[in-house]
Amino acid sequence: xxxxxxxxxxxxxxxxxxxxxxxxxxxxxxxxxxxxxxxxxxxxxxxxxxxxxxxxxxxxxxxxxxxxxxxxxxxxxxxxxxxxxxxxxxxxxxxxxxxxxxxxxxxxxxxxxxxxxxxxxxxxxxxxxxxxxxxxxxxxxxxxxxxxxxxxxxxxxxxxxxxxxxxxxxxxxxxxxxxxxxxxxxxxxxxxxxxxxxxxxxxxxxxxxxxxxxxxxxxxxxxxxxxxxxxxxxxxxxxxxxxxxxxxxxxxx
Amino acid sequence: xxxxxxxxxxxxxxxxxxxxxxxxxxxxxxxxxxxxxxxxxxxxxxxxxxxxxxxxxxxxxxxxxxxxxxxxxxxxxxxxxxxxxxxxxxxxxxxxxxxxx
Amino acid sequence: xxxxxxxxxxxxxxxxxxxxxxxxxxxxxxxxxxxxxxxxxxxxxxxxxxxxxxxxxxxxxxxxxxxxxxxxxxxxxxxxxxxxxxxxxxxxxxxxxxxxxxxxxxxxxxxxxxxxxxxxxxxxxxxxxxxxxxxxxxxxxxxxxxxxxxxxxxxxxxxxxxxxxxxxxxxxxxxxxxxxxxxxxxxxxxxxxxxxxxxxxxxxxxxxxxxxxxxxxxxxxxxxxxxxxxxxxxxxxxxxxxxxxxxxxxxxxxxxxxxxxxxxxxxxx
Numbered sequence: 001x002x003x004x005x006x007x008x009x010x011x012x013x014x015x016x017x018x019x020x021x022x023x024x025x026x027x028x029x030x031x032x033x034x035x036x037x038x039x040x041x042x043x044x045x046x047x048x049x050x051x052x053x054x055x056x057x058x059x060x061x062x063x064x065x066x067x068x069x070x071x072x073x074x075x076x077x078x079x080x081x082x083x084x085x086x087x088x089x090x091x092x093x094x095x096x097x098x099x100x101x102x103x104x105x106x107x108x109x110x111x112x113x114x115x116x117x118x119x120x121x122x123x124x125x126x127x128x129x130x131x132x133x134x135x136x137x138x139x140x141x142x143x144x145x146x147x148x149x150x151x152x153x154x155x156x157x158x159x160x161x162x163x164x165x166x167x168x169x170x171x172x173x174x175x176x177x178x179x180x181x182x183x184x185x186x187x188x189x190x191x192x193x194x195x196x197x198x199x200x201x202x203x204x205x206x207x208x209x210x211x212x213x214x215x216x217x218x219x220x221x222x223x224x225x226x227x228x229x230x231x232x233x234x235x236x237x238x239x240x241x242x243x244x245x246x247x248x249x250x251x252x253x
Numbered sequence: 254x255x256x257x258x259x260x261x262x263x264x265x266x267x268x269x270x271x272x273x274x275x276x277x278x279x280x281x282x283x284x285x286x287x288x289x290x291x292x293x294x295x296x297x298x299x300x301x302x303x304x305x306x307x308x309x310x311x312x313x314x315x316x317x318x319x320x321x322x323x324x325x326x327x328x329x330x331x332x333x334x335x336x337x338x339x340x341x342x343x344x345x346x347x348x349x350x351x352x353x354x
Numbered sequence: 355x356x357x358x359x360x361x362x363x364x365x366x367x368x369x370x371x372x373x374x375x376x377x378x379x380x381x382x383x384x385x386x387x388x389x390x391x392x393x394x395x396x397x398x399x400x401x402x403x404x405x406x407x408x409x410x411x412x413x414x415x416x417x418x419x420x421x422x423x424x425x426x427x428x429x430x431x432x433x434x435x436x437x438x439x440x441x442x443x444x445x446x447x448x449x450x451x452x453x454x455x456x457x458x459x460x461x462x463x464x465x466x467x468x469x470x471x472x473x474x475x476x477x478x479x480x481x482x483x484x485x486x487x488x489x490x491x492x493x494x495x496x497x498x499x500x501x502x503x504x505x506x507x508x509x510x511x512x513x514x515x516x517x518x519x520x521x522x523x524x525x526x527x528x529x530x531x532x533x534x535x536x537x538x539x540x541x542x543x544x545x546x547x548x549x550x551x552x553x554x555x556x557x558x559x560x561x562x563x564x565x566x567x568x569x570x571x572x573x574x575x576x577x578x579x580x581x582x583x584x585x586x587x588x589x590x591x592x593x594x595x596x597x598x599x600x601x602x603x604x605x606x607x608x609x610x611x612x613x614x615x616x617x618x619x620x621x622x623x
Contacts, residue, residue, distance in 0.1 A: 024487050036483075039446055
């Protein structure tokens with residue numbers, strides 16, 4: 001049956017388990033095992049390259065040998081289930097959470113989440129950023145009820161570790177290495193503007209405000225929540241920055 | 254919103270202020286504002302990773318997987334430099350602790 | 355890429371791997387729009403898995419249909435191989451046994467795809483590194499039958515013929531004689547690597563080097579038999595400067611010019 005043979009071949013490709021398939025293949029010369037190995041190498045090496053392209057900071061943090069070993073175990077546990085390779089590897093953060101050799105690098109899980117958020121942002125649907133001038137036409141008494149539509153590329157992240165700083169200090173060709181303070185976590189967002197992935201660390205009140213807006217809360221309700229965070233929430237500057245970052249694609253009242 | 258800390262006026266004024274400032278500033282994220290740190294927008298080529306992410310090819314590679322043979326699952330990358338900032342637990346990351354110390 | 359996208363290269367068309375553009379939005383699609391405004395496009399699929407016994411994934415087919423409707427490619431092609439089994443997607447072009455059962459599967463899947471897209475597709479011969487005990491047909495007979503029964507065209511990868519012939523011990527001339535020339539709508543060329551020596555010598559289809567001399571010779575032979583055909587040089591790894599790529603393309607164009615005396619000029623991408 002063709003289907004059985006194909007299942008056996010996919011096992012060879014992903015895990016190099018050749019026992020079932022070996023008697024069914026022929027080689028004009030040399031080792032049949034070596035020939036099956038070509039398909040295994042093609043499959044696993046190219047998936048490792050995909051993971052490496054998606055998670056350059058994780059790779060830089062752990063080093064190439066560790067990363068290849070991590071990739072090998074991840075690929076066996078999570079073979080691709082969709083034909084688009086740029087969607088492969090989203091489960092790596094969760095996998096890292098249970099990966100014993102990485103237990104001394106507890107921030108790695110959230111760094112991986114940040115890197116995957118960048119991939120999500122890169123391939124998200126296109127929406128033109130909201131033109132701020134449209135807000136000028138909203139009657140003042142309706143401003144509090146205004147609800148924003150957030151860009152599909154826009155994602156919020158919150159970590160007990162300074163993941164945005166860790167990400168920044170692991171970029172190639174740094175002008176200066178940022179200060180890192182492991183006593184505080186960081187939160188922030190990842191999005192896309194003018195077809196470039198952007199990210200920014202946010203204060204907790206801004207994160208709360210954006211989270212509430214993303215959930216569909218009104219500007220008034222979101223602003224009250226943000227002001228409840230304790231810090232002096234500056235709506236005018238926050239909104240101006242978010243409009244400049246193209247965070248919203250639309251609004252309704 | 255009667256018991257709110259916010260009045261309609263202060264909300265509307267803040268929005269109007271944000272809109273007028275948005276009109277004056279070039280909407281570039283490279284100019285980080287206020288206390289919030291901005292990463293990932295200022296350097297050319299920074300998005301190269303996502304650009305190359307997950308591209309398909311119909312080419313082959315080699316007869317050998319990137320297998321590492323005899324190797325230890327010990328992180329050897331930049332975590333070594335950051336190791337001193339965390340307290341590594343006893344165990345496999347002794348290397349990092351020693352170098353950081 | 356930007357120089358290229360701006361139309362600077364003397365190239366007639368551009369081929370993309372369809373699945374690399376299965377995104378909802380973002381820079382890749384924007385770049386493709388840009389390229390499309392200067393060049394004709396060919397959509398070369400690597401993941402539809404037309405050899406899968408379980409059939410074609412309807413979602414994949416619908417996404418491909420969307421891409422084809424949006425970019426209106428001049429050619430749509432796929433591979434004689436499988437990638438999907440039990441909903442696991444193996445990111446390689448895995449080989450098929452050349453049996454009657456496999457032939458029926460591929461004919462059905464290709465027919466389904468052509469119906470869904472409303473157009474003919476081209477099927478490419480793979481590079482292979484082994485053969486199957488159960489195979490009863492040669493690859494050229496399999497492709498001939500596939501083309502006749504499904505109405506598909508063929509994308510003849512001359513480097514793949516050479517690589518498979520070296521690895522599996524068949525004669526490239528017999529292969530060419532066995533192919534229905536009229537069905538061939540496109541030709542691929544690429545570089546390969548040699549791995550190992552003696553008994554273990556294998557040719558690997560790396561697309562990472564210049565086209566090898568014996569492959570140029572086989573290309574010449576192919577053109578003499580078929581006449582000129584649109585030809586693409588694939589280069590996916592160790593990508594060199596654009597000048598080297600264009601030099602390769604010009605070599606192919608010289609071969610084409612030599613055979614297209616009174617025929618429409620086929621172009622090289």
